[in-house]
Amino acid sequence: MAKRKTKLQLLQQTGPSEKPRQSAQSVREDFLNYLRGECHLADNTVSAYGRDLTRFIEWLGERRLDAIRVGDLTDFMACLLDSKLAPASVSRAVVAVRTFFKYLQLEGIVTENPAELLAAQKLWQRVPGVLTRRQVDAFLDAPRKIDTFWQRDKAMLEVLYATGCRASEVCTLRLQDLSLDQKYLKCTGKGGKQRMVPIGCKAIEAIKFYCETLRDELAVKRDHQHNELFLSRNGRPLDRIQLWRLVKFYARRAGIESDISPHSLRHSFATHLLAGGADLRQVQEMLGHASIQTTQIYTHVEHSRLKKVHQQFHPRA
CATH class of the missing domain: 1.10.150.130 (Tyrosine recombinase, N-terminal domain)
Incomplete structure (x- = not known):
């Protein structure tokens, strides 16, 4: 009994073994x-x-x-x-x-x-910058035949606006992700989540023309050919920095003075859909937002629909 008591006392004195501190x-x-x-x-x-x-x-x-x-x-x-x-x-x-x-x-x-x-300070929601439809038309027409890779650039800008995809999603688009006959493409978003996004006729035409006239030429510049849709001059996948620079370049050419980025086209895509009567949940799905609250910011941007409703239904409009 004494021996057992001593062991217990020893355990109480030493306590459990500690992990080495990292x-x-x-x-x-x-x-x-x-x-x-x-x-x-x-x-x-x-x-x-x-x-x-x-x-x-x-x-x-x-x-x-x-x-x-x-x-x-x-x-x-x-x-x-x-x-x-x-x-x-x-x-x-x-x-x-x-x-x-x-x-x-x-x-x-x-x-x-x-x-x-720990409490975070409440952020003021910043209303995203949105292009007018006239600005979008000028911007998408900015690539010209004098530009070295104008077919690629035209297709890339069309895809950005037609799908509302993020810059990283457009850069990682692969040939096998395209279902142009069904007017869909598959993009991989944040956290590796995949979604199917509709794509319009003008963007489809631009993609097909780029693939027929330029993409194979870019692809053969490397021993190992990449499956990504948009390739750089050396045959590697176009990265986000290159895409950002191209968007800035064509915005200046189109005479757009506001601070525009690839995300501006995503904002414009969502805003124009809502202005045209699209359901907020459908826009959320196309954008790949996990929360509807993220999509709701676009309801504060486009006021023309609200004005039209007010004029139509208010007795003193």
Whole structure:
């Protein structure tokens, strides 16, 4: 009995064995791998979270993760605001830190989650920039035969506006994703989610013309041929930076002075559909939005329909 008592006392004195403490940087890498492998987040989202956590770890310094309290996290957010980060970037950093601490709690690295009490500042919803229909026509007609790859550029711009796809989705479109006879294409969005998107006749004509006249010529410039639809001058898939530059170039040529980007065509696509009477849920599905709230921002952009309804039905319009 005495011997047993001594062992019990020994256990009480020593306590359970502790895990070796990991550095914040190594935990960061494990967390990003968790986001990729188990949460299946898009690469761009993982990269953004990685940048936010790099700032957090630099601010953390020698402090231990399990010693952080909500007051410390509030100080970190204040530092971000002092560094003149945009409100959207600060709010994303809040989400990144919250998700990071949930992971730490899941792994047993921390016992309490102070980030649960962390409040993000409320963002003003920014109304997205939208092109008028006349501007869209001028923009889509901007590629000319004097341009080296005008067939590709014309098809690319038509696809951006016809489908409302994101720049990354257009860059990763493959030949096998096209169902032009059925007037559909399959695109891969955030988190690897796939959806079928309708495509109009003008975009289909532009794609067919590009494939018949130029794409094979670009494809043979490399030993290993890529299946992506839009190729660069060296036969590699067109990337988002190249696409962004082309959109800027053709916007200037079309005389569009507002700050336009590939996302402007996505905004215009959604706004013009809603103005034409499309159902909000259908637009949500075409855009690949997970939440209807994300799509609802476009209802604040196009007021012409509301004016028409008001004039038609209000007795004193």
